Amino acid sequence: MEKHMAVCPYCGTGCKLNLLVEGGKVVGAEPLNGVTNEGELCLKGYFGYDFINDTKILTPRLRNPMLRRSRDAAFEAVSWDEAIQYAAKKLGEIKAKYGPDSIMTTGSSRGTGNETNYVMQKFTRAVLGTNNVDNCARVCHGPSVAGLQVTLGNGAMSNSIPEIENTKCVLVFGYNVADSHPVIAKRIIRAKERGAKIIVCDPRKIETARLADLWLPLNNGSNMALVNAFANILINEGLYDKEYVANHTEGFDEYRKIVEKYTPEYAEAITGLPADDIREAMRIYAAAPSATILWGMGVTQWGQGVDVVKGLSGLALLTGNLGRPNVGVGPVRGQNNVQGSCDMGVLPTEFPGYQKVTDPEIRDKFAKAWGVPSLPGEIGYRLTDVPHLAETGKLKAMYVMGEDPAQTEPDLTQVRKGFEAMEFVIVQDIFMTKTAMFADLILPATSWGEHEGVFSAADRSFQRFTKAVDAKGDVKHDWEIISLLATAMGYPMHYNNTKEIWDELRGLCPIFYGATYEKMEGLGAVPWPCRDLDSPGSKYLYEGNVFQRPGGKGLLFATEWRPPQDKLNDEFPLILCTVREVGHYSCRSMTGNCAALQTLADEPGYVTINPKDAKALGIRDQELVWVSSRRGKVISRASVTDRTNKGAVYMTYQWWIGACNELTIHAVDPIAKTPEYKYAAVRVEAIADQVWAENYVQQEYAKLKGGLSKAVTGAAKKAPAYA
Amino acid sequence: MNRFVTANPSKCIGCRTCEVACALAHSKGAGVEGLAPDSFKPRIRMVKTADVSTAVMCHHCEDAPCVNSCPNNAIVYRQHSVQVEQERCLGCKNCVLACPFGVMDVVTVPAVRQFAGMTLSLGVKAQAHKCDLCVDRESGPACVSVCPTSALTLMDRDAMDETLRRRRERAAQEAAEVAA
Structure with a gap:
């Protein structure tokens, strides 16, 4: 039996594991003693590998490039040469006719790795000539990045995952750690065993609420009111660290004015929580010698997500829980490499390494490195703008890589209309997905387990993963496909391996420069910022309480609570x-x-x-x-x-x-x-008729699976002479 | 003392990794791809109520009701545990009713016989189905080894003694505090 080191492709914990391979097939997974997982795996880590083997339980792996010359035609298998030429011609025509901003691409926050994401944004910016590149952080921790960049200067977790078990208070806000990151749940359990107080803010009795010292089941949609009330208590009860606030923050007077009215009693009416429970939470949080705030989608997937993120960082600033070990703010990333796709600049606002596209000097640096006269300085479209932009004719083509927006975006009817309205859709994936059913061209890529690269864990740690098995079928690595397409569009791009890509990108990103492949060998993890070749990286940010903002101080921010946007009534109660x-x-x-x-x-x-x-x-x-x-x-x-x-x-x-x-x-x-x-x-x-309903589910399920399967097998049967 | 697997509800996150590990450990090498909803019969079960999440499984009782209730002596004490001699099981379900923890079940599996290179069906065979502590697995119970939060532990005489020692110390400490 062979063993190949990998990083788990589910969630941002970054668990190191070995894939066990027999006869060219992955047959098992065993945990390794990685920095973040220390010999543990969860349900998905242990038993979530067999998708690589094309089990066809839900939908088949893609084996060939597939093309549909008109939307009412079936897919036909084509050669890579034809697929790439076709894509290059269509994208070139659309760019010439409607301009570069009529095309959008996505990176992938999943199994493909950082190098591919770097290549995708390079293709988008240097070849297509637009900043219309985004990733699913948009529908996930986008508000954490946007909010923390404003208040603290860095959008990522301030402290590392292993530090969680050494904190003396964990404030869990809108974060179901047991379901999202089981191996991090163990850190919280261990913190509790070591005497930490656990406070959970969540309307549901999630697993963490069971072990909490205090559970605040707030009303759905009342986050900002609760966070403001927290700040109100810290200030009015004199629980905040006055010296820290004076030395390391700004905006206190304005902040104080806004949270003034959010007394616990005022918040009680909005949150449904007893005022004394709200007080108790902040007394516990402020009393702890070290405290960590962790949050998830319960904070970010709201019309007021960014504000709440800023508000939570304010609690850490008020109490001085930043800039040292075992404290901080933790937006714990959900997908395995959503931190990485943001790191790699698969964002409409930023180049790799969080360098702004609006900064002319940064643009010049990248333009020179990439050998183009100039790069676009306008901020690009966001993923969630796509349906509207397509329907109004602004967006004509989309290149979706490793994402399934026809399943994961809100209001799917609108998403489908958007895809239908576009002139040309490329889907690059490992599986036939609901989104792939809207594609004109499908490009099949290698899967996690079939390629190597670097992932970024939720705590900014870069870790390498290796290839375990050879891919089956006529598939290519994501970064190879993009390079071929770039070359066909008149921009010669060629890499021999992921290390070449990695070395190019770290040369362009000062905060990643010291994170070499050599340092990440084996179980090595390098948390960025890592500016120097002799630096081990940074386990926690803001050392010396210097924030990455002009002036170096953290910003205290509060704003009024806004109610959610959809409205309950008798029909939808x-x-x-x-x-x-x-x-x-x-x-x-x-x-x-x-x-x-x-x-x-x-x-x-x-x-x-x-x-x-x-x-x-x-x-x-x-x-x-x-x-x-x-x-x-x-x-x-x-x-x-x-x-x-x-x-x-x-x-x-x-x-x-x-x-x-x-x-x-x-x-x-x-x-x-x-x-x-x-x-x-x-x-x-x-x-009323449950028998009918059970049959209905089975029929619909069979129809869906049949359609996906037929799209692939039908194309393979029609395979032209080249195959 | 019989050994048994114990679950700590204050560590359990209800993830069911133990259930899959159990089913796989008893899959006779079929691997994950052999798992399917109809045949999925783990001997450890995660139970989630309003207030509790935890796994329940056989306690390997010292004076086991299942052993006492079996009319055919199919359930025996062996290797410091309670084990079922499947060839003797009638499928009468006495043990299922006798078990106060609800962790004994009777399942049926297809019975076959090999004859002259052919597989002949012999209908079904009943099996009393419960935790066997993975007695044939070198590294011990599969559920214990995978639990991501270490909520499961194998309790043997030594582990039990250690637990009792710690409890007695705590009791003594508390008594001293009350006296003070």
């Missing part, structure tokens, strides 16, 4: 909040093809509902139900549980039949453009 579950990941194209994970949970997935709401609707546990919003209607299975608060229902976003994003609203944060996935007004209805 319940709040739908979309969440995650431990056994499935992202759009589910990977975990849906893993036998163990599909065995534990399959379509149509669950809508969890409080027993009181269920009883009023005549719904029993495990029955199929309809869930509808102003935007759509889907079938799901009721899970009646006291852990779900009354008045709200929760669905996980990876189901293809019970697809909650048919229901979600396209209402976004004004700054980060992140959608309000956490609040859609819905109605849940019982279905």
Whole structure:
């Protein structure tokens, strides 16, 4: 048996593991003693590898480039040469006719790695000539990056994952760590065992709430009011660190004025929390000698995400919980390499290494390095703008790599209309996805396990992963495909391996410069910033309480609470909040093809509902139900549980039949453009004929899987002479 | 003392990694790709209520109701544990009803016989289905080795003694504090 070192492709914990290979097939995974996982793996880490082997449980791996010459035609397998020439010609025509800003690309925050993301944004900027490149941080921790960059100067976790277990207080805000990052959950459990106080702010009784010293089940959509009340208490009760605030922050007077009215009693009316519980939370937080705030999508997937992120960083600034070990602010990244795709500048605002596209000197540096006369200085489009831009004719072509927006974006009806309105869609993926069904050209890439590279863990640690098996079929590495396309469009691009790409990019990014492949050999992890070749990197940021802002001080920021945007009424009386579950990941194209994970949970997935709401609707546990919003209607299975608060229902976003994003609203944060996935007004209805409903699910599921499978097998059968 | 696997609800995150590891450890080498919903029968089960998440499994009782209730002596004490001699199991379900923890089940598996190179069906065979502590697995119970939060531990005489010693010390400490 062979063993090949990898970094887990699920979640941002960055667990190191060995893939076990027999006869060219991955047959197992075993944990390694990596910096962040220390010999542990979770459900997905242990049992989430068999998708590589093309199990066809949900959808088949892509084996050939596939082209559809008109939208009503079936896909046909074509040669790489034809695929690349076709793509180059179409993109060239669209660019010439409508301008470079009529084309958009995506990076991938998943298995492809940092080098590919670097190459994709280079292609977008240097070859297409636009900053229209984005990644799914937009629908996830985009507000954390935008918010923290303003208040502290750096959008990432301030401290490292291992430090969590040494903090004396963990404030968990809108973050279901047990389902999102099980191996980080262990750090919190260990912190508790070592005497840390745990405070959990979440409307649901999540696993962490069970072990919390104080659980604040706030009303859905009241985050800003609670965070302001926290600041109010810290100031009014004199719990804040006056010296720290005086020396290391700015904006205190304005901040104080805004939070003045958010007394615990005032917040009680908005949050539904007893004023004394809100006080107690801040007394615990302020009393701890070291305290860490961790948050997730419960903070960011709101129309007011950026503001709340800024508010949370304010609590850390007020109490001096930054700039040293075992403290800080932690937006814990969900997808395995969403930190990396941001690091690599797959963002419409930034070059790799968080260098602004609006800065002419930075643009000149990259233009010179990339051998082009100039680079675009206008900020590009965001991923969530795409449906609207396509429908209004501003966006004509899209090159989607390793993402499935037709599953993961809000209000899927709009997303589909957007794709249909575009003239040319390229999807580069490892699986036939719902998004790939809208493509004109499908480019098949190698999977995690079939290539090597570097991922960034949630705590900024760069770690290398290696190849375990050879890819089957006529597929290529993502970065090779992009290079071929660039070359065909008149910009010669060639790399022999990922190290060449890595060395090019670290040469252009001062904060990554010292993170060499050699340092990341084996179990090595290098947290950026790592500016020098002899530096081990930075476990925590803001050493000496110097913030990466002009003047070096942290900004205290508060603003008024805004209510969520969708409106409840008699027709749609319940709040739908979309969440995650431990056994499935992202759009589910990977975990849906893993036998163990599909065995534990399959379509149509669950809508969890409080027993009181269920009883009023005549719904029993495990029955199929309809869930509808102003935007759509889907079938799901009721899970009646006291852990779900009354008045709200929760669905996980990876189901293809019970697809909650048919229901979600396209209402976004004004700054980060992140959608309000956490609040859609819905109605849940019982279905009288359960036998019919069970059959309906099976039929719809079979139809969906059949369609995806046929798209691939049909194209292979029609394979032309080259094959 | 019989050994047993114990679960700590204050560490459990309800992830069911133990269930998959259990099913795989008993899959006779079929690997993950052999798993399917209909045949998925782990001997450890994660239970989630409003307030508790934890795994439940056989306690390997010293005076086991399942052993006492079996009319065919199919359940025996062996290797410091309670084990089922499957060839003797009738599938009568006495043990299922006798177990106060709800961790004994009776399942049926296809029974086959090889004859002259052919596989002949013999209908079904009943099996009393419960935790066997992975007695044939070199590295011990599979569930314990995968639990990401170390909520599961194998309790043997030494581990039990250590737990008791710590509890007694704590009790003594608390008694001293009360006296003070």
